[in-house]
Amino acid sequence: MYFFFFKRLLDVFVSLVLLVLLSPLLLIVAILVPLESSGPIFFNQERVGKNLRPITVFKFRTMTNEPHKVGKKPIIGRETGVTKFGYWLRKFKIDELPQLLSVLRGDLSLVGPRPSVREQLNNMTELEKSRYDIRPGLTGLAQVSGNIHLTWKERYKKDLEYISNISFKNDFKILLRTALLLVKGEKYFLDKPLKLNNEN
Numbered sequence: 001m002y003f004f005f006f007k008r009l010l011d012v013f014v015s016l017v018l019l020v021l022l023s024p025l026l027l028i029v030a031i032l033v034p035l036e037s038s039g040p041i042f043f044n045q046e047r048v049g050k051n052l053r054p055i056t057v058f059k060f061r062t063m064t065n066e067p068h069k070v071g072k073k074p075i076i077g078r079e080t081g082v083t084k085f086g087y088w089l090r091k092f093k094i095d096e097l098p099q100l101l102s103v104l105r106g107d108l109s110l111v112g113p114r115p116s117v118r119e120q121l122n123n124m125t126e127l128e129k130s131r132y133d134i135r136p137g138l139t140g141l142a143q144v145s146g147n148i149h150l151t152w153k154e155r156y157k158k159d160l161e162y163i164s165n166i167s168f169k170n171d172f173k174i175l176l177r178t179a180l181l182l183v184k185g186e187k188y189f190l191d192k193p194l195k196l197n198n199e200n
Contacts, residue, residue, distance in 0.1 A: 003166050010171070011110050015103040026097060029060055029089065036085045039065025042098060047115035050135045055107040057115055060095040062086025092182050099138050111171040112137025113159035124156065131159040134166070144177040146190035165196040 019026075033041050042058045049055035063081045082090070089095040102108040108115070115136035121129065142150060142158035150158070162170070177194060 002168050006168065007109065007166070007171070008106075010168075011103050011108075014110055015100045018097075019100050019104070022097060022100075025094070029094060029097075032085055033061055037061070037064045037083045046118070047136070048118055048121065048132060049107055049115055050132060052121075052129075052132050054118070055102070055115060055136075057102065057108075058098040060086075060089055060098060062089050062095050096138065103138055107135070109135040109137050111140060111162075111174050113140050113162070114143060114155075120152070123152070127160070128153075128156040131156060131163065134163060139174060139178040141174060141194065141196070143186075144174055144181055144189055144194060147186045149187050149190050161196065165198050167197060170196045 030041050040061060043061040043063070044056050044058050046054050047057045062083060063086055064083060086095070099108055103110055112135050113131040140159060141162040142155035145158050147155070162174075173194060173196070177189065181189065
């Protein structure tokens with residue numbers, strides 16, 4: 001019942017409330033991003049959504065507007081190309097906040113597997129691709145279990161674990177840990193697995 005009805009209802013309600021409450025912050029960030037580095041306010045990228053359909057993910061731009069070589073390693077800390085303001089946006093996940101609009105629109109859920117780039121499908125098994133059977137999330141079990149400090153295969157395993165245990169209680173636990181993550185950092189939870197309640 002939760003998955004088929006209340007989860008979407010929760011997505012709409014929470015994202016709408018957060019967008020209203022955070023609107024002053026969003027406005028300030030939108031003003032400051034182009035002041036430090038000329039270019040667009042947002043960075044957008046095509047990702048894979050539910051049922052493998054393409055969706056566009058928006059973030060506040062945290063890097064300079066020059067072309068950057070995209071490597072296989074995640075961008076961590078004050079790497080070349082990351083602006084001073086962008087570093088803090090990344091550190092506290094503020095750059096991700098525009099995706100609340102995607103949650104409201106229905107492309108994302110508050111909790112679920114993070115949407116990946118299409119090229120990653122080439123390195124996934126058919127079982128791992130089942131992570132796309134549900135809406136991708138703004139945050140997820142992998143993100144509160146180490147995230148960038150995990151391998152992709154470890155992240156996919158966490159995604160599948162979540163899909164097998166979707167419930168309000170588990171979503172609440174993941175959202176709560178996401179809030180703690182902003183203070184503790186991602187590495188803090190690397191060796192602190194979150195136990196999900198099996199309510200299926």
